[in-house]
Amino acid sequence: MLTAGEIAKICGGKLRGEAACKLDGLAPANSAGASQVAYVSDLSDKALFENSRAGCLIAPLSAENEKTSCPNVVYCENPLWAFTLVMRRVYDDTKPAIAPGVHPSAVIHPSAKIGGGASVGAFCVVEKGADIGEGSVIYPHCFIGENSRVGAGCLLYPNVVIRENCELGARVIIHSSSVIGADGFRYLRRGEKHEKIPQLGRVVIEDDVEIGALSAVDRAMLSETRVGAGTKIDNLVQIAHNVKIGRNCIVVSQAGVAGSCELGDGAVLGGQAGIADHVKIGSGAVVAAQTGVMANIPDGQVVFGSPSRPRGEAFRIEAVLSKLPEMYKFFRELRKKFPPAEK
Amino acid sequence: MLTAGEIAKICGGKLRGEAACKLDGLAPANSAGASQVAYVSDLSDKALFENSRAGCLIAPLSAENEKTSCPNVVYCENPLWAFTLVMRRVYDDTKPAIAPGVHPSAVIHPSAKIGGGASVGAFCVVEKGADIGEGSVIYPHCFIGENSRVGAGCLLYPNVVIRENCELGARVIIHSSSVIGADGFRYLRRGEKHEKIPQLGRVVIEDDVEIGALSAVDRAMLSETRVGAGTKIDNLVQIAHNVKIGRNCIVVSQAGVAGSCELGDGAVLGGQAGIADHVKIGSGAVVAAQTGVMANIPDGQVVFGSPSRPRGEAFRIEAVLSKLPEMYKFFRELRKKFPPAEK
């Protein structure tokens, strides 16, 4: 599907080999065959570079003077980035073709706007005053609520629900069965009963955000829950009401962010991490997997554990924990030797 | 949309200001403008009360003798409750209008019953013998299985699945993509294989329960999984088969309750908490976030940690953990001073 020469061009790399050689697939370097393209990030596994059977190998500049059995090598500054560019080209060539236009089965309110070149799939429901931006692809079974706006070039996979009055920027990707704008979880206790507090706010998802499958971003009580531009959220993540997530954050699968938290730009939440309500996570801070955060975290700090501690401290404790049974045994011996003073 | 006088009436509060003053929105006290209603719970932040720019402020009775720049103040016993009542009024006035009746695209089995005033949205499927109560709103893409009953005044958001033979009481709210009545997870090991044990029971959700988005309540093996009246369940929660949840419980996002557990009335499970199977959580007990419970918890106890301990004990351990590396260093010094006796 691509020649070695085309690959070099896509990568902006330097080809050593035969430009006309045809490749028809992509594979990991350790399993790629003679008709496939692969990449090696660096030379830490020199044998992999030397012996790869790939038809075309994308390799770092530092490999230029190294031997390899590969007939075609494209040398690039950043091989994974170069390979990503090739993958994007293959993705564009092979992804399911989605015709623009509204499927006849979709139920579109007369007041809704569907932008030019947009595609709205079978059984979609687009409610009153909703607006789908130009070139956006809405797969079957999606629901776009009243007055909600989907920006241009968005991609919503099957079963996505966008409740009323929410807003998605441009190029937002939302994977299947995620729910944007469900009510925040807030009640007022009156006697034994929990009285529902209406959730009148909305959700704003800024440009270039990607949200995985089966994740929830709840609407705010009064104002808005906001996910900043370029932030990437994995599957099964909970973002509660009134949360503000900064730009270019990473939130890994099954993490949960409770109400009114703030995440600074570039913050990272590991898988299954949990953030208690009203906590601020600084810019560039990293919350390790399964960590539970109950107090603010300064910019750039890496925290670990439940409840969380700065990583160094957490690791020092962790390293000593296995000595604890032995320490306790000795503690009991010493206890006999040095009994507590009489009261 | 409301006058200060109407707001005072809704709140049952006492207005100081101009009853005819018109307000057209709600906002937090620190950002509300001259046309908006806001509230302050108490006077802990006196400057907020004094300087709020809200057009109408709902405030506690204790603020009656305090100065404020707000032109209209409504004094109430419980400001958040008063504000909630105003929010409910605004919600009723502004929520998406849902016409009663069955959307022509919905597939309703001839034997199913749709109560008076109920609304069944586009592409819903209501199976044989199912029953939708009076005035209930079933948003598009919901599935109501054979012989399942939805009570009166329920609200099911898009993509909710109710499997066969389940029962929802009155005024139940279920958010998008939650699944009620999937099979419980039980197998019998025979050699290497896990043989599926059919799940023949059902799920009963009592009156006034609210269940968030993307949560699962599994059907029982033989009898029923039950969620008691007034209980509120957040997003992405797992309730396994044969669980009995009491009345007015709170289950926060991403918590999981394993098979055959019981939660007493008013119990609270924090976010990402997990309860092992067959465990009983007492009435009014509180399980903190990320806590893992492996044994019964008495009424009213607050537990913390994984595995869980009573809060006081857990916090005492937690407080000392950071001293552990220093203790270990000293332990090694003492070890040299007091070597273990010869065997």
Add this chain to the structure above:
Amino acid sequence: MLTAGEIAKICGGKLRGEAACKLDGLAPANSAGASQVAYVSDLSDKALFENSRAGCLIAPLSAENEKTSCPNVVYCENPLWAFTLVMRRVYDDTKPAIAPGVHPSAVIHPSAKIGGGASVGAFCVVEKGADIGEGSVIYPHCFIGENSRVGAGCLLYPNVVIRENCELGARVIIHSSSVIGADGFRYLRRGEKHEKIPQLGRVVIEDDVEIGALSAVDRAMLSETRVGAGTKIDNLVQIAHNVKIGRNCIVVSQAGVAGSCELGDGAVLGGQAGIADHVKIGSGAVVAAQTGVMANIPDGQVVFGSPSRPRGEAFRIEAVLSKLPEMYKFFRELRKKFPPAEK
């Protein structure tokens, strides 16, 4: 619906009682009535066996010489297995009847193949080149993407999404709203931005796998994410891209497996367990609930805690943790008695 004689035959057991006696339901032994079948696994609760009011009781062979008030007893080697066989019969007799054929509302691409006897429910979408195996039941609102294959005898509950190019073996069961084949979560950081790496691989689900509600199995970057034959996955589980899960594994609710992990045959992950990326879990290994695994686990090992330790070690630490505050107090006394040497 069944006679005691038929039950004995289904179980392959030995009936003491009246073969013609009719039973019309199943119930737990402690609540079953005169028209119901129940079982007791063993005689650990002798009173239960002696006093059960069940009309027919399935009991272990060891109970043959014990007294019981039950009029009909079926003695079997493995009572739960025998009862399971009866449950399967009842399930087959009472489950919702699904007529074969394609519902007129479903949108099936002309190039898709629907096997003989298969049922495709209302509002399903089956895309270009997709293939539904013989006798499979696809409930309403499912989406089967381009070129994806569903094997014979599969059961997909409402709202299941199978993205393009994925493959399900025979007799696979997938519960509502699970998502197979969403993009893996991988980005390349370039400056502040996270650049999406296309996910060109697929998901393969082998024969006899069952996946609960609201679970996600992401597609691989280049090759495949694979779930081995006979593996059972619970609700709200995350299986990331490029993961290989062996045969007959058990993955309990809300567990998460990060990218490129491998689980050996028969491995068990407890509820809310998390496995960091690229970790190998040995065959038959058991990861306890809420455990976090950051390094490879050998075959058969049982691990516990976050981060995980072998169970024995974890329990020894756990047992001593509650002594830690007392140890610290004593440590401070000793510190005074034996002050650190001058530097």
